[in-house]
Amino acid sequence: MPPVTPMRFLAKAGWSRLVSGLVEDYLVYGTVKKDGFPAYGRITNVRDLILFQTPTHLSAKEFLFPQRETLLKFNMEDGGHEPVVDAPAQVIIGMHSCDIHAMNLMDVVFAYGTPDANYLARRANTIVIGTDCFPDQYCFCPSVGTDKVNEGFDLYLHPIKKGFLVRTGTERGGAILKKYASSRQATASEERELKALDKRKEGSFVTKLDAPHTELPAIYAQSDNSPVWDKIGAICYGCGSCNNVCPTCYCFDVKDEVKPDLRTGERVRVWDGCTLEEFSLVAGGHNFRRPRSARLRHRMNRKFRYLAGVFNAPFCVGCGRCIRTCLVRINIAEVTNELIREYRSR
Ligand code: SF4
Numbered sequence: 001m002p003p004v005t006p007m008r009f010l011a012k013a014g015w016s017r018l019v020s021g022l023v024e025d026y027l028v029y030g031t032v033k034k035d036g037f038p039a040y041g042r043i044t045n046v047r048d049l050i051l052f053q054t055p056t057h058l059s060a061k062e063f064l065f066p067q068r069e070t071l072l073k074f075n076m077e078d079g080g081h082e083p084v085v086d087a088p089a090q091v092i093i094g095m096h097s098c099d100i101h102a103m104n105l106m107d108v109v110f111a112y113g114t115p116d117a118n119y120l121a122r123r124a125n126t127i128v129i130g131t132d133c134f135p136d137q138y139c140f141c142p143s144v145g146t147d148k149v150n151e152g153f154d155l156y157l158h159p160i161k162k163g164f165l166v167r168t169g170t171e172r173g174g175a176i177l178k179k180y181a182s183s184r185q186a187t188a189s190e191e192r193e194l195k196a197l198d199k200r201k202e203g204s205f206v207t208k209l210d211a212p213h214t215e216l217p218a219i220y221a222q223s224d225n226s227p228v229w230d231k232i233g234a235i236c237y238g239c240g241s242c243n244n245v246c247p248t249c250y251c252f253d254v255k256d257e258v259k260p261d262l263r264t265g266e267r268v269r270v271w272d273g274c275t276l277e278e279f280s281l282v283a284g285g286h287n288f289r290r291p292r293s294a295r296l297r298h299r300m301n302r303k304f305r306y307l308a309g310v311f312n313a314p315f316c317v318g319c320g321r322c323i324r325t326c327l328v329r330i331n332i333a334e335v336t337n338e339l340i341r342e343y344r345s346r
Pocket residue numbers: 235236237238239240241242243275325326327328329330
């Protein structure tokens with residue numbers, strides 16, 4: 001459990017000093033504007049950073065689980081091989097509550113069974129500074145219980161008019177706050193201001209699931225033959241964008257790449273996605289989920305049923321990214337609500 005620490009107030013100037021100090025000492029990533037949209041990028045100056053209230057197009061998972069990474073280098077002549085673990089000390093600034101929940105789920109997944117040395121080393125070397133957000137029309141985090149977060153971050157910022165109220169999640173976070181900036185205990189009126197902001201946020205969600213998320217595994221278990229799968233399968237492009245933007249999609253492929261010298265090579269891991277046609281293609285040319293309807297059914301069952309059964313939590317954190325990015329506007333919340341209606345009308 002994270003240490004329970006009283007909320008501290010950090011002035012805007014103090015926050016700038018803190019970020020500048022981190023930039024001096026670490027590799028820092030944070031939320032920036034790219035092509036006019038919120039995105040993650042490298043921060044080399046405090047002015048690069050914009051703390052957005054709405055979600056970034058891509059999540060921060062690429063900093064812990066890169067789209068492509070080398071796992072080992074090998075030499076076919078002498079059979080030698082050496083693992084590659086690239087885990088620089090890094091900071092991610094600007095993660096929202098849902099994305100920290102997503103990262104906490106990834107932490108569990110990559111530690112499950114045979115622990116994933118690369119992910120876990122990178123995670124251990126990553127300082128996370130979260131921040132409050134405000135929903136757009138696609139966010140539905142309260143429906144999956146991820147609108148508030150109490151662990152997984154080192155520091156968490158609640159912006160208020162004059163600066164930030166800061167929660168400390170780890171001893172490392174407390175040390176950073178102390179080292180780079182001076183803060184003071186928050187006043188009762190500052191905490192009241194934050195409560196009012198929270199209340200405004202609670203009333204601002206447009207997208208909602210119509211059943212508690214704890215009921216979704218049972219609802220999805222009855223949905224295999226629902227007509228909704230053919231309906232969305234008929235318009236899906238099978239482009240894989242929903243997998244790419246999702247902070248909890250973690251499937252990958254592993255390939256051996258031989259160098260032009262034909263003696264040495266690298267084993268690399270690259271993101272894969274269950275909505276791509278080749279994902280379920282096996283030796284002999286058989287594809288056990290060729291129809292797009294079956295691939296979408298699989299993806300959504302992974303989010304609300306299969307993994308929920310193993311890890312006791314939905315694997316959708318309600319960030320809305322797959323809805324925002326889908327060219328044909330396939331909406332996981334609407335699909336789920338349709339399944340809920342079918343289930344209740346039986
Ligand atoms: S649901 Fe949308 S984003 Fe996902 S594969 Fe189909 S078309 Fe692409």
